[in-house]
Amino acid sequence: MKYMRALPALLVLSACSGGSGDSSAGGDQAEDPVVVDYPIAFVRRQLGFEDDGALVEDDIYSPADFNPGAQLVMKDRATPSAPETVLTAGLFDGDYDVKDLNTSADGQRLVFSMRAPEIEGADDDEQPTWNIWLYDRESRELRRVIESDLIAEEGQDIAPAFLPDGRIVFSSTRQRRSRALLLDDNKPQFSSLSENQRNEAFVLHAMEADGSAIRQISFNQSHDLHPTVLNDGRILFNRWDNMGGVDNLSLYTIEPDGTDLAFNYGYHSQQTGTAQTDAAFVRPRQMPDGRLLITLRAPAGTSYGGDLVAIDSANHTEAYSLPEGEGEVVGQESIAVEEVITDGSLSPHGLFAAAWPFYDGTSRLLVSWSECRVLEAETGLPRPCTDEWLSQEEVVPADPIYGLWIYDYAEGTQLPIVVAEEGEMISEGVTLEPRTEPAYLPEPIAGVDLDSELVQDGVGILDIRSVYDFDGVDMLAGEGGAGIPNLADPDITPAELRPARFLRVAKAVGIPDDDILDFDRSAFGRNRAHGMRDILGYTPIQPDGSVRVKLPADMPLAISVVDADGRRIVGRHRSWLQLRAGEVRTCNGCHTGDSEVPHGRPDKEPASAWAGAPTSGVPFPNTEPALVAEIGETMAQLLARIAGETQLERDISFSDLWTDPAVRAKDPSSSIAYADLQTPLPIAATCLDDWAGCRSVIHYPQHIQPLWERTREVLDAGGNLIEDRTCTVCHSNRDAAGMLRIPAGQLDLTAAASAANADWMTSYVELLFDNPTEELVDGALSPILVQERDDNGNLVFETDEDGNLILDSDGNPIPVMVTVDVDRLMGDAANGSRFFEMFAPGAAHADYLDPAELRLISEWLDIGAQYYNDPFAAPVN
Template sequence: MSVVALGVLVGCSGGSGETSSLGGGDQAEDPVVVDYPVVYVRRTLNRDDDGQLMGDSIFAPSAFNPGAELVLRDRATATAPERVLTEGLFVSDEDAGIVFEGGYDVKDLTVSADGKTLAFAMRAPDIEGRDDDEQPRWNIWLYDFDSAQLTRAISSDLIAEEGDDIAPAFLPDGRIAFSSTRQRRSRALLLDDNKPQFSALAEDLREPAFVLHVMEADGSDIRQISYNQSHDLSPTVLFNGRILFSRWDNMGRVDRLSLYTVKPDGTDLQFYYGYHSQATGSSANGEPSPGAFSKPQQMPDGRILVTLRAPEGITYGGDMVVIDGENFTEAYSEPEQQGQLQGQESLSVQRVITGGGLSPHGLFANAWAFHDGTSRLLVSWSECRVIDPQTELAQPCTEQWLATPDVVPADPLYGLWIYDYEEGTQRPIIQPAEGQMISEAVTADTRPVPQFIPQPIPGIDIDRDLYEEGMAILDIRSVYDFDGEQIADIAALADPLQTVADERPARFLRVVKAVGIPDEDTLDFDRAAFGRDRSQLMREIVGYTPIQPDGSVRVKVPADMPLAISVVDTNGRRIVGRHNNWLQFRAGEIRKCQGCHTRDSEVPHGRADKEPAPAWAGAPTSAAPFPNTEPALNADMGETMAQVMARVAGHPELEGDLSYSDLWTDPAQREKDPSSLLLMTELKTPLPTSLACQSSWSTDCRMVIHYPEHIQAIWDLPREITDDTGAVLDDRTCSRCHSARDAAGQAQVPPGQLDLRGEPSGVNNNFSTSYVELIFDNPTQELSEGALQDVLVQDTDDNGNLLFETDENGELILDTDGNPIPVMVTVNIPRIMNTAGARNSRFFEVFDEGGTHTGDLSPAELRLIAEWLDIGAQYYNNPFDAPVN
């Protein structure tokens, strides 16, 4: 519509229920969309006990907001009569002890491609007298337009209540993809770890993680297909048959909600769009604001329609935005959201402000694309309104009101409209009403059936042996490839005459598994178990594999669990930063990766059609070995060393030890590099794995490191030096030497200002003294009158001026002698160990060659400490081993 017409729209009365000046009941019916049934959710605005409007959060998908109803109109016009499909569905049965109280909730509408079936999520009302964990769950429901039958997809009450099910999407073979907390496969695998079955919490620890599942239309054969540690939301099926969804990457609290795709069987998970485009919303001052891609769906032209909105807020809406994911993976032309906006654009004819404050053109809560050859959308839209302080009534956002200081926004007022973004027209279907909103709507029109992607067949499409083992293959072309660029001369590293093993920085690949965290009803453990930094939660080490000279890896890894990888040196210390994304593998799958990337890199990584060309071409010819390598190891052109070795010797399995053998050097050219073996069993302290795994590492083995049990034991291990007669010449036990008490039990300043005793810390009783001393900054201490005291010095400002105590008016406070009182502060010692990893920790310097403690700890002990630091320096890495509250 024209700018003048839009001005009329935002100036209408707002919420009276009367037809706006743009038309309504008297408007000519649209001949194109008139015959399509429209289904929508009408709900009351959610308010707290004080009557204040409550917001919603994308990160809280299980939120229950009673007071919704599902409504059908046989025609998408303002004059068509409406029918509440869910009316009378929930009836109390006092004899059965089921007395409903309050309303129900409905959301996530979608329609099958043939336009015959509606699917949605609905939660029944609360049941009187039941605890929170006994209340109804979100379920998937189906409505057949021809028969007018409404049924729950999963008929069994027992199975339906196994988890919260939301966001259905129809697959081309009639199955339904959806997001759920039931975590069916993950729960089953917990039994292999001798843990009870539970749905693991998302990484913010607020509610169980929603991940993707598929099921038959009758609710049978439910299968989990995604294994994120936080939420996977809003699946929709693309024309090519892949499932597009919103993934919350929150490992290490990165807090990014971006778009991913996956095949319906869960294989070939790929990033799609927007990982580095988290601030593409707009604010009143023109600055970018946080914006989350909500409810994605594919438009007829192939672009992705989303509602771009603040992740949390009380406005419920944002802007209608289309993403050109076919050509772009990020919003802006340059990194760090600089340059031109090219990956996405708004469909609104006027600017929409999504970052708080007033949006003069209003806000869109939801949009649904027609597939009828037009540029029309069915939208839930609210005009901009403010409160007149004199009358306390809502008024449209005129320029005068927008210019008024401290103007108070009125409640949103979402009605249902047909919005044509090319013609610039906006026509009402349902006028808004005060205290209510149309939160989403769909039409029962037909649309193209997506391509069908068949299930892989073991032995034909995937490796049968791997499938039956529950294993997959990780294939990395070269860890020295960073975003298509070599960080080292890979050809030289691969040539034994140019590089010996000790000169190659990347020696092993470590595979780490996330540990599921139960809710308090399952296990109320002390959250101090996470240690100093909760961001890494808990981790288990699955094992190691050698990195081949060219940086390549090809190894078996367990399927159906969230995994992360790290490149480590010969001592088992991570040499690159942690990645903030979980990898997943399905049984029998072979996942290939070019190489590595830095955490902040915006070069497309993990999306096959957008990645740069690999930096390592592999073998230059066929039927010949790599230069100066074993003649028997003939390569095919383009193969990596790991691929050659797997073809010749079979796929290696992960190992518990850091074991290296020179398999490549041609002994006719030079002597092979010496083998090395850093054994876990060389530890004289409790081993962080089971007895069975100590003798033979298998696919079920894990390293689970607890600070009190495994790291403190290193400090407490007796290290007496004796002569031939057994007389003790020296006692180098770590916790005996590094103690606040000498051999006679008298107070002393611990050597190096480091106390390694395992007794509870007086500073933080959640942890031992040694943990606090190593992981936190600690004050320098001195001995005064037989007692340890913190060293205090007078504080200074940024210019080096001494500081004195002052009152609220800034006047000096004087002591009894009339002198100013100095501000005294402690002199802190920077922490010796860093939760960011071993290479970020000062601790290892004293054990290096020439250090003050060279040889005092064994290589196996230093390896264990490095592993513990690299995975996050947690106090415990199994919640079921931690103290309970």
């Protein structure tokens, strides 16, 4: 190994790297150890410090952070002695920020993100935004890509990359298409916050090199970051899946027009840092050998760097050979010469902040690298991480000192190009050398590549072969199960025995920042991680489990497989689905949340468990003779071919289209309709006549609470009251005379503000949280208290910090008293919630609630049991 260990001498000898001379001046290259005949560009920045002297944290989930004190520098050779030109010198009066360098394939153009200096005294919404800038080597022109100040400041634009056709793909908060669609909801246009609600979501956009024709191409509720173009023309990027408790930053691909969004690598490999700590795949870029070069680093911290890792995503979708982070690491490998520590402790081999491959047939990289250093206890001076300095009684890390280096991971050599001084760092660098242009993927043409009617209607098609296919396995086959072929045969399996009956589709609701709408966050309800959602509708699942339905384009969608009552039977969908207008998205089936079998990546997922129709020219067994199948077709595809593409429906409605009446009678039709509700509808009245463009929006106070208060009197033939089944008649803490009492079943369903949380009604808290049982004591309701017992069943008494018993005034131990809680009736989904057991046939409350009411409660629970599902309907602060 030829790693240069004599770093202190090397740093001194290479510190003379030239000034801000003309980049065309060149220099005497004979003395340089490596001659590289193309320019490099890099970002030199000052380290940022908090008021207490601590380094400013770098958080990849906060990509809009502004760290002033940077400059963009170019050298005409990748050598220490080549002169430097500060390309951004003189642009601004004050400290600005630069990041996200990228180059064109011919090496003639440099594109990057830059933010102008802070405006003193201006509000946050009046401060400059991140903009995309372009430098042309031939003309030596430096310009902002979007000339108009008004358009440039519409959002934060970062992480640009050149597409093969000369356009630029970048990540931005401008959310152009998403903002436009808000007008359909009668909402003001705004950029939605990411799901953690800390900042606006960055998603992918594309534009011409002159800043025109800006189009949004990805639709995520959280960030889509660091796009780069692969050799095959697809865009690879970091996608933050942050739905409903998921927190993964993994690699996805998408085509330049926004179609074919697909998982690529690492969804279940989030803990591949040192000692399996959290680590993110940062700044992906394809290497000449086809692997992906990334910096593997902690998502946030003050070290600013991590390990050099190559990912073999062509052959692997996860890091480990076995699920759950077990087995051999096969999908990725460190290509650093020595081990790099990424868990926050000292890394003797140093850390890498960024890396860029050379395209000259070598194994060299241009890296931003910091030596490992600690502070000498006596002097406070930085010292290298040798055994001598690491053996100090108190080891304190020194500030990083990232310089620019040529790093050959195969040869084991490392040569300095730009040496950083104390208090500064070279945060990233690129070479402006020619390389092979990625393949050009032409834009699909309506009427040629895409269905013109679908494009005009702004919809795409979702085509699922079978929801009974789990990771390529027929989940109902074997162990006496029917299997998909038997479910598809109506003579073997009637509709009532098919578990999956409908597909429910919901869309994400955009959340504005406080400047647009300062609403109370209690509006999210019990689980803020679920966000807010609208229900777009339902479509029947065909007997073989297949689905083919038109869905609106350009919005984050989530799907759920539900039973005949509208209750989800498969785990919650954890990633947002998107369709572009005219796109047909095919899917084999489903998978569980913890499955590590590739799902959503067509070239790696297992073959479908359902082959479809075995022959052409005949119907599926025992189905309508007119429904003649073609080989390989699913039932949903057959219907679409014969009767046209299906649209989402408002209600849960079933009609037997399949059973051959010559074989047996058709299954009875059924419908659970919103129109049957006697309480306020979660839809606009006009949507009862035409569902096109409609959705249901469920708020607990307006739509669920009225169910508990609806009068439910049972009368005899003469109109005399036999029984009052109104929920609050029994489930309240006051009787008809106004006297205090224990609510029936310890369940209070009244609308009064909860004593536990005044932002919510009592009924909401009682249904969705464990609550203490109460008793009536001296005319007041009080929680029942019992003495706590430890895990061994022993009674627990109060003790001091040393574990000694605390005695009362009589010298007796003081018992620790705890409440006896009633388990909540409603869980995270309708199926599995004890609430519905009470309304099952033969149960105590059978027929108390109507099917439409139970449907409304079921879908409200399944989408997250939010208090409100529209921030503009929630109370403002």
